Amino acid sequence: MSDPHLRDPQEKSLFEAPPLAEQERMVEAILFATAEPITERELNARMPHGCDAKTALAHLQRRYDGRGVQVVRVGEAWAIRTAADLGFLMQKETVEVRKLSRAAIETLAIIAYHQPVTRAEIEEIRGVSVSRGTVDQLLEMEWIRFGRRRMTPGRPVTFVVTQSFLDHFGLESARDLPGLKELRAAGLLDNRPRPGAEDEREEPLENDGQDDLFDEEGA
Numbered sequence: 001m002s003d004p005h006l007r008d009p010q011e012k013s014l015f016e017a018p019p020l021a022e023q024e025r026m027v028e029a030i031l032f033a034t035a036e037p038i039t040e041r042e043l044n045a046r047m048p049h050g051c052d053a054k055t056a057l058a059h060l061q062r063r064y065d066g067r068g069v070q071v072v073r074v075g076e077a078w079a080i081r082t083a084a085d086l087g088f089l090m091q092k093e094t095v096e097v098r099k100l101s102r103a104a105i106e107t108l109a110i111i112a113y114h115q116p117v118t119r120a121e122i123e124e125i126r127g128v129s130v131s132r133g134t135v136d137q138l139l140e141m142e143w144i145r146f147g148r149r150r151m152t153p154g155r156p157v158t159f160v161v162t163q164s165f166l167d168h169f170g171l172e173s174a175r176d177l178p179g180l181k182e183l184r185a186a187g188l189l190d191n192r193p194r195p196g197a198e199d200e201r202e203e204p205l206e207n208d209g210q211d212d213l214f215d216e217e218g219a
Contacts, residue, residue, distance in 0.1 A: 103134050135159075
C-alpha cells in the first residue's frame, strides 16, 4: 500500500514555484506586453504560486544592463524601456494638440519639488493665484493627483505627482529630479518676468497666501 503522505511527482510540481530562470521569463513576457508600468504585487498575482517577482526582477535588470532596452523602476512599478542614450532613435513626427502654459509648467514644477503641497502653498511660492483651469489640465493629463488632506483648519487637499509623470520624464522617483545646479546649467533658471503676468486668468495675490488655506473642492 502506498504511503498517503507521499504526493505523486506530478502533483508535487503543482505546489512548487518554477525555477528562477522560468520566473525571469514570465516577468520578461509580462513587462514586454504591458504598456503601463506594473508593480511587484501585480506581477506576483499573475505568476504561479510561490514565485518571487522581486528576485526575478533583480536578475532580469542585471541581464538587460547595457542592452538597447532596459528594465527600469518607475515609482513603485517596473517597465521595459528604451535605453536613455538611444532615445533619439525613437523620435517621430507627431501633431501637438496642446502645449502647457507657463503657469501650468510652474505649478507642475512646484508640486514635483514640494509635494505634498496645497493650493495655497503653490500660490505662496509663485506669488500669483492658481486658476482652476491650470490644476484641472494637470489632473486631466494624469501628471498630478490629489494627496492626503492636511490636518489644518479647513483640511485643505494636497497635490502630488503621479506615476505617469515619473514615467514620462524617465524618473524612478521624485528624488531623481534635477537640482539647482543642473537647472542652471540647462539655462532653466534665469531672470524672467514675474510668472503669470501674461496669463489673464491668474492675478497677483493681495496677501502672502498664509490665510488662504482652502480646499480644492470648495474653490
